[in-house]
Amino acid sequence: MKDKSDTHLVEYAVLATLAVIISLLFYYFRYNHGVLIFLSGVSSLAYIIWGVLHHALEGRLTKFIAAEYIVFGTLVFFLMYTVLNF
């Protein structure tokens, strides 16, 4: 049987990999605002999905936790959008 900490490690590794890929894409497309806004949206969505799936796999997903990931994902998007919009 798989240890719970192993599962956690895999899930965090997925999040870290996503963060590294998105950071590299951000750097590569740093002069293309259209692509950066798209990437901001994708990264926020990816974070929300990761959060929901992670808690669902843990068996502790609630509406409140899902809402928390949605609002934090939205905050992350707006932080980027406020700068990229100008």
Place this chain on the structure above:
Amino acid sequence: MSVLKGKKKSNIIKDWRQQPKSIEKFQFVHHFLPHPEEKRRATLLSNRAVIVYCVAMLLIAGIFRILPKIVPGVLGYASDIAVKDLLTYTNVKRKEAGLSELRLNSALTSAAHQKAEDMFKDQYWAHISPDGTEPWDFILGQNYDYIYAGENLAKNFNNSRDVVEAWMKSSSHKENLLSPNYDEIGFAVVNGVMEGYETTLVVQMFGRPRNAAQVASVYEEQTVLQKESSATAAVSEREPEAEGVPEAVSEPVYTPVAPEKPAIDVTTATKTVSAVFGGFVGTLLALDVWYSKTRGIHKFTGHTAAHLGILILVVASIWFVLTPGIVL
């Protein structure tokens, strides 16, 4: 308070009622620190609070959009771009690609200035003006008879290196920059108000003259560079040509002007807004991690460390990676 039951709960409430200041202190502190009894985050990290931050950022972005329409030129993009640097960086890129260096030509420089002035006058950001004027019309207007010609545009950049790097990152602009078909180049770095924002437009025009003997000399290049020593220059009306003097060798008239700086640099302002909100939420999350760990609070929430990690990454990207410049 759901986890406190019966007598214990009533005793705590009874004690608190006798000490209203303690209640106030408790309530204030837990705006910033997790609630141990309720097993939840600080009030200022609640979902509702985060929604308020999102709305506040939207409102601020809206103000930054509306303000230039009410008070044009207050918000803008501060820049420190120089023709000499643009020429140097362009030729460095060409040399790295094994190509010949481009010589600065006065006619192409003048055409670039006219294009920049035209964009400010008619408030457009495009290769072709609203009345259908094409880049070639500006070049031909300077009696520059070419075999090949090209144009790159940039706006809102802070420095010359970023402008050239941005062109190199775009395939179509890179194609112009590294084309073996060009011998000469002209630049314009002009300040003005575009859509209410004080900004700097950069126009880069390439060409190969039909007559190879017409390629600019080192002397001509130095003359143009001297006139462009200021980061900004405004083009005045061309003086009438003297009879018998070929127009191609006539020089445009530039009046150097001091670089205009906007009252508020929109790049710094928006980055600061994002950093303040991101930093505030990030600090509260860090406090949450520390306080929960030291007090052994297990909350029924999402992963604070994950939120904090993503937030740090985003604020760092905003501050160190994002640039306001756009190329066309």
